[in-house]
Amino acid sequence: MPAFSPTILETADPAIPTARAWAARYDGARGRALDLTQAVPGYPPHPELMRRIAEAAGSRDTAGYGPINGDEALRAALAEDVGGFYGAAIATADVAITAGCNLAFAMTAKVIASPGDNLLVPTPWYFNHQMALSMSGIEARALPCRPEDRFVPDPARAEALIDGRTRAILLVTPNNPTGAVYPPEVIHAFAALAKRRGLWLILDETYRDFLSEADGPPHALFQDPEWRDGLVHLYSFSKAYCIPGHRLGAVVAGPAFQRQLAKALDTLQICPARPAQRAVAWAVPALREWRAGNRAIMEARAAACRAALNADWIDAMGSYFAYLRLPDGAPDAMAAAETLAAERGLLCLPGPFFGPGQERHLRLAFANAEAERLAELPGRLAGI
Numbered sequence: 054m055p056a057f058s059p060t061i062l063e064t065a066d067p068a069i070p071t072a073r074a075w076a077a078r079y080d081g082a083r084g085r086a087l088d089l090t091q092a093v094p095g096y097p098p099h100p101e102l103m104r105r106i107a108e109a110a111g112s113r114d115t116a117g118y119g120p121i122n123g124d125e126a127l128r129a130a131l132a133e134d135v136g137g138f139y140g141a142a143i144a145t146a147d148v149a150i151t152a153g154c155n156l157a158f159a160m161t162a163k164v165i166a167s168p169g170d171n172l173l174v175p176t177p178w179y180f181n182h183q184m185a186l187s188m189s190g191i192e193a194r195a196l197p198c199r200p201e202d203r204f205v206p207d208p209a210r211a212e213a214l215i216d217g218r219t220r221a222i223l224l225v226t227p228n229n230p231t232g233a234v235y236p237p238e239v240i241h242a243f244a245a246l247a248k249r250r251g252l253w254l255i256l257d258e259t260y261r262d263f264l265s266e267a268d269g270p271p272h273a274l275f276q277d278p279e280w281r282d283g284l285v286h287l288y289s290f291s292k293a294y295c296i297p298g299h300r301l302g303a304v305v306a307g308p309a310f311q312r313q314l315a316k317a318l319d320t321l322q323i324c325p326a327r328p329a330q331r332a333v334a335w336a337v338p339a340l341r342e343w344r345a346g347n348r349a350i351m352e353a354r355a356a357a358c359r360a361a362l363n364a365d366w367i368d369a370m371g372s373y374f375a376y377l378r379l380p381d382g383a384p385d386a387m388a389a390a391e392t393l394a395a396e397r398g399l400l401c402l403p404g405p406f407f408g409p410g411q412e413r414h415l416r417l418a419f420a421n422a423e424a425e426r427l428a429e430l431p432g433r434l435a436g437i
């Protein structure tokens with residue numbers, strides 16, 4: 054067989070199918086399997102959104118190619134939504150729609166970095182970010198986050214890792230896998246560091262719709278009149294609108310970045326899927342209250358998860374994820390996750406999927422399960 058590229062060979066296998074394969078051996082002895090591997094909200098999309106997607110999918114014009122950076126109506130709707138959420142003026146021209154946020158990140162990496170360059174990525178990291186960089190020959194330079202800091206990264210430790218090949222700092226807040234919400238002052242310190250060292254700040258806020266409204270905007274970066282010179286904001290429609298299968302994400306960035314991004318967009322997606330764009334343009338303003346209701350559901354699930362689990366286990370927790378520390382005497386995370394899936398029907402992801410130094414951790418995406426099912430957690434985890 055001819056050779057594969059070294060960069061793809063060095064890239065990890067997909068995490069979620071690996072964990073699900075362990076569960077194929079589960080015999081059902083502990084009851085119905087509980088799958089907490091993937092970050093998907095376990096409730097359906099809004100019925101009117103589904104109706105509109107179906108209608109749009111049946112129309113001839115959404116069958117054709119659309120604008121490279123997405124349909125104007127959705128770009129305008131998101132610009133307005135982002136502007137309202139962060140209290141800033143965002144223009145339609147600042148928004149590009151992508152075929153999901155994973156692709157938004159992979160294309161962003163292409164725009165700003167070349168093989169041999171590096172991005173600073175707090176660990177534990179979201180595995181697809183690291184995989185996208187690895188595939189492109191770009192180093193994900195680990196910036197370790199500590200449980201005693203609630204997994205919030207430290208700008209001073211980040212600065213010590215910067216070298217002449219560093220192109221960007223990547224932050225994910227609320228975080229996957231820890232659920233950590235970075236305080237505004239930490240985000241601002243990273244923005245100042247990036248600016249001082251001539252780096253891009255990439256901010257993946259896929260989970261921002263699940264932040265508590267009472268806390269106000271998570272940062273004021275969009276209020277900086279110069280934000281377009283250094284900030285790249287990533288967003289996903291997958292979680293907030295429950296439509297991960299329709300593959301819609303977004304990049305909010307300034308005109309110089311958008312101009313370069315258009316090359317990647319044209320080459321890698323040509324245009325994002327069109328039926329869902331049409332329907333989501335309606336949903337962004339129309340389903341604001343529904344989204345707020347879902348935030349309450351997630352808060353209830355977080356409370357159920359917290360109530361079910363021994364507090365000693367929980368190292369961090371946010372609106373979608375619990376990041377557990379295995380008790381002393383338990384096997385390491387890879388073995389523990391395999392045993393839990395194969396023998397107890399509890400599917401979760403082991404820490405090593407999220408980068409170095411995570412051998413004692415498990416990620417539970419509790420967003421997937423109703424609060425009643427989360428009550429099964431102690432029984433399944435006991436004595437591991």
Ligand SMILES: Cc1ncc(COP(=O)(O)O)c(C=O)c1O
Binds near residue numbers: 092154179297300301
């Ligand atoms: C932080 C983060 N970014 C991006 C994504 C992917 O989103 P999308 O479905 O839009 O590609 C996920 C999905 O889990 C995520 O957790």
